[in-house]
Each structure stands twice: as structure tokens, then as C-alpha cells.
Amino acid sequence: MNLIKRSLHRGHTFWLALAAALGAVAALGAQGGGVTYEQLVRAGDDPANWISYHGQYNAQRYSRLAQIDRSNVDRLELAWVRQLPVLGQVQTTPLVVDGIMYLTTPENEVYAVDAATGNVFWTYRHDLDDTLALCCSKQSRGVGMLGERLYLTTMDAHLIALDAATGTELWDRKIADHLAGYSMTAAPLVVKDMIVTGTGGGEYGIRGWVDAYDAATGERRWRAYTIPGPGEPGNETWEGDSWKTGGASTWMTGSYDPDLNLIYWGVGNPGPDWNGETREGDNLYSDSVIAIDADTGEIRWHFQFTPHDIHDWDACQVPVLIDVEVGGRVQKLMLFANRNGFFYVLDRETGRFLQGREYAVQTWAQGLDDSGRPIRVPDMEPTPEGKLVYPDVNGASNWWSPSYSPDTGLFYTMAYDGGAMYYSAESEYVEGQLFVGGSHVPQTSDDARVSAVRAIDPQTARVVWEHRVQPKSMSGVMTTAGGLVFAGTVTGNFLALDAETGDDLWHARLGGNVIAAPITYQVNGRQQVTIAAGQAIFTFALGD
Amino acid sequence: MVALAAAGVLTAALPAAAQRPLASIDAQTGVDANPYTSDEDVAVGEELYASRCSVCHGPEGRGDRGPDLTRQVYRHGNSDRAIFMNILSGIPNTGMPSVRLSDKEMWQIVAYVRSLRAPAEMAETGDADAGRALYARHDCGRCHFVDGEGGRLGPELSTIGWSRSPVHLRASIVDPGGDIEDDYRQVRVVGADGSPTVGVLLNEDSYSIQLLDMAGRLRSFMKSDIDEIERPQVSLMPSFAGRLDDPELDALVAYLSSLRRR
Numbered sequence: 001m002n003l004i005k006r007s008l009h010r011g012h013t014f015w016l017a018l019a020a021a022l023g024a025v026a027a028l029g030a031q032g033g034g035v036t037y038e039q040l041v042r043a044g045d046d047p048a049n050w051i052s053y054h055g056q057y058n059a060q061r062y063s064r065l066a067q068i069d070r071s072n073v074d075r076l077e078l079a080w081v082r083q084l085p086v087l088g089q090v091q092t093t094p095l096v097v098d099g100i101m102y103l104t105t106p107e108n109e110v111y112a113v114d115a116a117t118g119n120v121f122w123t124y125r126h127d128l129d130d131t132l133a134l135c136c137s138k139q140s141r142g143v144g145m146l147g148e149r150l151y152l153t154t155m156d157a158h159l160i161a162l163d164a165a166t167g168t169e170l171w172d173r174k175i176a177d178h179l180a181g182y183s184m185t186a187a188p189l190v191v192k193d194m195i196v197t198g199t200g201g202g203e204y205g206i207r208g209w210v211d212a213y214d215a216a217t218g219e220r221r222w223r224a225y226t227i228p229g230p231g232e233p234g235n236e237t238w239e240g241d242s243w244k245t246g247g248a249s250t251w252m253t254g255s256y257d258p259d260l261n262l263i264y265w266g267v268g269n270p271g272p273d274w275n276g277e278t279r280e281g282d283n284l285y286s287d288s289v290i291a292i293d294a295d296t297g298e299i300r301w302h303f304q305f306t307p308h309d310i311h312d313w314d315a316c317q318v319p320v321l322i323d324v325e326v327g328g329r330v331q332k333l334m335l336f337a338n339r340n341g342f343f344y345v346l347d348r349e350t351g352r353f354l355q356g357r358e359y360a361v362q363t364w365a366q367g368l369d370d371s372g373r374p375i376r377v378p379d380m381e382p383t384p385e386g387k388l389v390y391p392d393v394n395g396a397s398n399w400w401s402p403s404y405s406p407d408t409g410l411f412y413t414m415a416y417d418g419g420a421m422y423y424s425a426e427s428e429y430v431e432g433q434l435f436v437g438g439s440h441v442p443q444t445s446d447d448a449r450v451s452a453v454r455a456i457d458p459q460t461a462r463v464v465w466e467h468r469v470q471p472k473s474m475s476g477v478m479t480t481a482g483g484l485v486f487a488g489t490v491t492g493n494f495l496a497l498d499a500e501t502g503d504d505l506w507h508a509r510l511g512g513n514v515i516a517a518p519i520t521y522q523v524n525g526r527q528q529v530t531i532a533a534g535q536a537i538f539t540f541a542l543g544d
Numbered sequence: 545m546v547a548l549a550a551a552g553v554l555t556a557a558l559p560a561a562a563q564r565p566l567a568s569i570d571a572q573t574g575v576d577a578n579p580y581t582s583d584e585d586v587a588v589g590e591e592l593y594a595s596r597c598s599v600c601h602g603p604e605g606r607g608d609r610g611p612d613l614t615r616q617v618y619r620h621g622n623s624d625r626a627i628f629m630n631i632l633s634g635i636p637n638t639g640m641p642s643v644r645l646s647d648k649e650m651w652q653i654v655a656y657v658r659s660l661r662a663p664a665e666m667a668e669t670g671d672a673d674a675g676r677a678l679y680a681r682h683d684c685g686r687c688h689f690v691d692g693e694g695g696r697l698g699p700e701l702s703t704i705g706w707s708r709s710p711v712h713l714r715a716s717i718v719d720p721g722g723d724i725e726d727d728y729r730q731v732r733v734v735g736a737d738g739s740p741t742v743g744v745l746l747n748e749d750s751y752s753i754q755l756l757d758m759a760g761r762l763r764s765f766m767k768s769d770i771d772e773i774e775r776p777q778v779s780l781m782p783s784f785a786g787r788l789d790d791p792e793l794d795a796l797v798a799y800l801s802s803l804r805r806r
Contacts (some may be wrong), residue, residue: 120754163689
């Protein structure tokens with residue numbers, strides 16, 4: 001046996017002694033075990049780890065970590081960068097479990113990296129089909145984790161289980177026909193022993209669903225169609241056979257209430273997007289949030305934000321769940337900053353509308369009635385000649401994660417004030433082809449593009465402060481017990497705001513679009529903040 | 545598809561498209577059928593094969609650490625063009641490198657590869673079912689994944705029948721140290737307190753080292769926190785020489801050869 005010994009740093013005995021004295025010799029990496037369902041339920045109690053896309057089932061994207069706070073955030077320094085050799089925009093929300101970070105790239109690759117150094121443990125690459133039916137760019141926003149397994153959904157509609165320690169593929173299930181327009185870009189939601197996923201395809205005339213799969217085997221447990229079939233309540237809200245190709249995709253990760261056993265999922269636009277003539281009716285459950293029984297897949301209630309949408313304002317935003325005390329009674333609420341420009345507060349046990357108000361510039365509705373239904377301004381439909389309407393097609397907000405801080409009692413979201421010319425056109429359904437019935441052109445000139453981080457008080461549904469960013473921004477936000485809101489901009493700034501006032505306390509120039517949401521966690525007792533920008537992952541920690 | 549890459553090698557993480565060198569005109573213009581198939585071409589191809597391919601695919605294509613090419617049924621494509629592209633670009637995340645030659649030379653190798661046939665006496669004789677039982681009895685699954693079941697220390701074997709020849713499989717079992725996979729180098733990190741951690745090296749730079757320990761966990765150490773790093777040049781796989789007789793070895797090799805998940 002040929003031992004090549006290499007002794008390191010002789011002469012550094014002082015440091016060694018110090019390190020030993022501090023007991024700092026422990027490995028930086030994981031001590032294993034993975035993630036249990038109980039941990040997912042109690043994720044808020046364990047802020048050292050970020051174990052699911054939203055951080056917690058309630059999707060508040062809030063962390064109790066407070067090492068980095070208002071007083072010291074200006075000492076935040078780069079800890080490491082991991083460049084990813086891909087062409088597309090990295091939009092991943094990484095997971096961090098026991099010092100190991102799991103992230104995805106727009107090519108459906110998964111990386112396991114050391115959260116302390118950014119060094120790579122392993123990479124996995126799904127053999128993605130060359131032919132993809134995507135409305136938008138190639139994307140992959142993250143993985144789900146249960147036990148020592150990671151779960152990835154892909155743009156060619158596979159659900160894949162990986163061994164978290166090695167990246168070995170354990171199974172690979174084709175769950176829908178990607179050539180017919182089904183595709184997945186979101187991180188799946190782990191609920192109990194199930195992997196819950198939706199699908200993209202709202203621009204391809206699919207019939208949307210939310211599915212649950214057995215985490216051990218990949219067998220399907222249930223499917224909740226987001227468009228009711230014939231004989232089911234709601235099917236009558238679609239003219240003729242239009243329900244068959246009505247879209248209602250489910251392309252973002254939902255949230256979950258373990259006590260109520262309800263999974264909440266945002267549902268996408270009806271198709272064709274900009275021409276509603278062939279699908280008269282409200283088009284349920286498009287542009288709605290649905291509450292699904294986690295055991296049976298039954299839809300318990302729904303709330304539709306934009307009945308008979310003709311602007312592609314799908315409701316694939318993140319449903320944020322909060323509990324507030326009102327008159328001695330705990331009210332279980334859902335907060336929803338919709339793409340259509342309105343902010344909603346719902347009772348999440350029943351789906352009842354409590355209040356709502358606009359939080360961004362919109363010109364299509366006079367307001368909401370008592371049931372939360374929009375009171376429409378006449379003649380705002382797309383026309384062959386074009387019609388200017390606010391918000392623009394990207395929406396007042398979109399999939400960009402919002403956040404809620406229990407410390408301030410405020411809800412935070414990136415909002416955008418912009419309009420678009422909406423054009424309608426004829427559209428015929430052909431499997432695997434775009435089915436959109438029109439087009440749109442943004443109308444706001446570049447320098448007039450205004451985005452803002454807006455803080456909304458759920459008690460009044462009013463915006464209490466805003467922090468404007470220039471130009472338009474599409475990042476998620478995160479809040480921490482350090483009194484901070486983290487957000488980013490498409491021009492590559494990453495910033496920390498005072499959660500009470502919106503004041504800019506720190507920012508860094510990352511030189512690549514920030515179209516992702518931040519996370520925070522601890523490694524070796526040190527709080528770190530990580531954000532994807534451009535084709536890289538940036539991690540910050542306090543300097544000494 | 546599985547890619548367990550030694551992460552230090554950045555190219556292993558590149559998407560296939562980014563790895564494709566495109567200097568070849570035939571690759572870009574999409575020539576499908578081999579334009580060079582005369583006996584002369586095959587003869588030139590044979591010479592080129594001997595110098596560029598036989599190290600891995602063995603003399604006369606019967607395989608070594610690369611697969612047996614005489615079987616004429618290939619995982620990465622059976623067409624002339626597929627073989628041409630595999631030579632030109634290599635096969636990402638496998639041991640098959642890109643071998644850059646002129647378009648004509650690559651086609652000549654394709655002509656030779658196409659002409660390869662296994663001699664009758666080379667037929668695999670082992671009993672794969674008996675081999676599966678031996679695999680279980682010797683607890684090979686403790687360190688290897690097959691179709692989602694197993695351990696982490698060694699390479700996944702679900703597709704080993706595609707990637708390796710019987711010759712190589714046999715050698716892996718009786719002489720594991722003979723040809724240690726680059727991705728499976730043993731490393732022993734000794735902490736300042738003298739406590740060792742043994743495992744498979746995954747990544748290393750001037751400041752830190754990452755490995756998969758014997759318990760199958762990912763570990764990372766700052767070099768400033770450790771005393772020394774030992775690199776025993778032995779395989780983490782125990783040798784089974786002497787523990788299996790010849791028919792058993794044939795059976796085990798036949799079983800491993802049958803592991804050809806797509």
C-alpha cells in the first residue's frame with residue numbers, strides 16, 4: 001500500500017491548538033438523515049436549514065435568523081460564488097440541509113454544493129428531450145426533498161427521484177406528454193409521503209391539473225383537474241368543448257396547511273389567452289386559487305380572481321398563509337398579490353373573500369364587489385387593432401415569491417406598474433402548437449418602467465410603504481427576524497431594506513439579472529444569504 | 545441519465561451542447577451515411593482504431609474498460625452518424641472521450657467499427673440469474689446502486705452492461721485496485737485531534753476538501769482545520785479473488801453485463 005502523505009500547514013500549531021480548543025475541527029458538511037415530514041411541518045423552528053422551496057409550508061419566506069440585522073447588514077460580504085456553465089437565466093431557489101446546498105440550472109441539472117465554500121459535491125443532468133414545447137425560456141426553479149431523496153420535475157414532463165448524497169437517479173417517471181405542451185419548471189411540493197406537482201402548458205391548450213405521486217415509487221396517488229369535466233360542477237363555465245383545451249396550468253409551487261390538510265395552488269390563465277370568444281363563461285378554475293384535500297385530491301374550495309380572463313393574468317402566484325388574532329379568535333388567512341393588480345385577503349378554511357384592494361396601477365376594473373369579484377371597466381378586451389390595459393402581460397406581480405414578516409405584520413411583494421397593448425386574433429387548437437389567440441406589446445418606455453418592493457398591511461390591504469427600483473424588477477423577496485427584506489433587480493442589484501420603513505440599508509452589484517428569490521440559513525453557526533443572479537449563485541455573510 | 549461527476553473537472557458539468565466541438569464540417573452539414581466504406585477505408589480505420597481506441601475498447605473491439613463494440617447494438621445510437629458523433633464529441637458524463645481526427649479518418653474508423661463481429665468462442669457463457677443471487681449473497685448492493693436500490697460508496701451499476709466489457713467487469717471484481725475509477729479515489733482526512741474520516745474524494749482546492757464518507761454522507765473540511773490528508777492508492781472495493789470460483793465469476797459477470805437500463 002502506497003500512502004502519499006501530505007502534511008498541511010506545519011508551523012501553524014498555534015491555530016491548530018486554537019481550533020482544537022474551540023472544538024472547531026468538526027466536518028462542515030452534513031451529518032445526514034435528510035428531511036422528514038415532521039421537519040417540513042416545523043421548518044420555521046429550524047432556521048439553520050432551508051428545506052423547501054418557500055422555506056416553510058406557509059410560504060411566508062420568512063426566517064427567524066437574526067445574526068444579520070439592521071445594525072450590521074452593511075457589513076455583508078461575498079462568501080462565495082458558484083458559476084454555472086449554462087446559457088439560460090438561473091432562477092433556482094436552492095435548498096440547504098445540514099450545510100449542503102441543492103440547486104438546479106435551466107438545463108434541468110441538479111448540483112449539490114458545500115454551503116460553506118460553494119464547492120461542488122456532485123452534479124446530475126437529466127437527458128432533456130431536444131424538442132420542447134415551452135411558452136418561455138428553459139427553466140428549473142428547484143427541487144423538493146424528503147428523507148435522503150431529492151425530487152426534480154423537468155421541462156419534458158418527467159418526475160425524477162435522486163439520492164441526495166450521490167445524485168444517483170433512483171427512478172424516472174414520464175408523467176405527461178411534453179409534445180402536447182405539458183412541461184414543468186417549478187420545484188415540487190413534498191406533502192406527507194407524496195410529491196405534489198403542477199404543470200405548465202397554459203399557452204398550448206392543455207387541460208391543467210395538480211398531481212400527487214408516491215415519494216417511494218413514483219406511482220400517482222391522485223390528480224385534481226383544474227378544469228372540471230362534463231357533469232362536474234364548473235364545467236358549465238366553459239362554452240361547448242372549450243374546456244378540453246382551456247389551459248388552467250399550475251406551473252408554480254403551492255403552499256400547504258397541515259392542520260386543515262389543505263394544499264393551496266394557484267391556477268393559470270384560460271386558453272386561448274387573449275381571445276375569449278370561443279370560451280364564453282367564467283372558465284373555472286382558471287385564474288383561481290384552489291384548496292385541495294391532501295389525502296384525496298378533491299378540490300374543497302376555489303376563489304377565482306379574474307373570471308373569464310382575456311389578458312393572460314394567471315394566478316400562479318404564491319399563496320401566503322398567515323394566522324392572525326381578530327377579537328380573540330385566530331383567523332386562518334391567505335394573502336395573495338395577484339397578477340391582475342389586486343391584493344386579496346381570503347379565509348383559507350372556506351375560501352371566503354375578506355377584503356382586497358389594488359396594489360399596482362391597473363385600468364381594467366373599477367374595484368372588487370363584496371364577494372371579491374372584479375367590477376370591470378367596459379371595453380377593455382384585446383382587439384385586432386390593440387387595446388392599452390394595465391397591468392401588462394407580466395402582471396403587477398407574478399411567480400416572484402412574496403414574503404410575510406410576523407415581526408412587522410406586513411406582506412411584501414415586488415410590484416410593477418406598467419401597461420401593454422393587447423391584440424386579439426383567431427386561434428385554432430393544434431396539439432403541441434401555441435394556442436394564444438393574440439399578442440401583446442409592452443407600452444411603457446424603458447426609463448418609465450417602475451417596479452417597487454411594496455409593503456402591504458393585511459389588516460387594511462393598503463400599501464404602507466414602497467421602495468422603488470429601476471428599471472423593472474422580477475425578483476422574489478425574503479424577510480428575516482433581523483428586520484430585513486431582501487430583494488433584487490433585473491439590472492443585477494441585490495439589496496437589503498429595512499422591513500419597517502423600506503430604507504435601502506445595503507446593496508451589492510452582482511452583474512446579472514436577479515430573477516429569483518433569496519434564502520437564508522446557517523453554516524457552522526454563521527448566517528448566510530444566497531441568491532441566484534445571471535448564471536451564478538452568490539452567497540453573502542457578515543465580514544469580520 | 546445519471547451523472548456522477550468529480551466536480552473538480554468543470555467540463556463534466558457542462559451541458560452537452562456546450563461541450564460539442566463544431567469544427568467538423570460533416571457534423572454541421574448533417575452527413576448521415578458513411579461516405580468512406582471501401583475495404584481500403586476499413587483497413588485505414590483498423591489502424592486508427594488500434595492507436596486511438598483499443599486502449600479502452602480492446603483489440604478487435606472486444607472491449608475492456610470501454611464496451612465491447614462487436615455486439616453492434618449500441619446504447620448511444622446505432623447509426624453511422626451516431627457513432628461518428630460519439631467519436632467527434634465523446635459521450636458526456638461517461639468515460640468515452642472526444643477523439644479529434646479529420647472527418648475522413650473518423651468515418652474510416654466508423655467503417656471499421658461497423659465491420660467488427662464477435663468470434664463464436666467469445667460468447668458470454670455465465671448464468672445471469674445465478675449471478676444475481678451471488679450479487680445478493682456477497683452484499684455488493686451495500687456499495688452499489690442498481691435500479692434505485694443499494695449503497696453509495698461505489699459507482700451505480702444499473703447501466704454497467706452498456707459501459708464496460710466482460711473482461712473489465714471480471715477484473716473489477718478480482719482486482720479492484722487494478723484500475724480505480726478517477727471518480728472513486730480514496731482519501732483519508734485526519735483532523736487536528738487525530739480523528740480520521742475515510743471516503744471517496746469528490747472535490748479539493750487549496751482551502752478545502754469535499755468527500756463522501758464511508759457512511760455515505762457528504763462531508764466538507766477546511767484545510768486550516770485538519771492535520772493531514774492521506775491518499776491510499778487502493779480501491780475502497782474489497783477484492784473477491786479467491787472468494788468466487790470460475791463459474792461463479794462467469795455468472796456474476798453475466799449478471800453485470802445484463803444490467804443495461806436505457
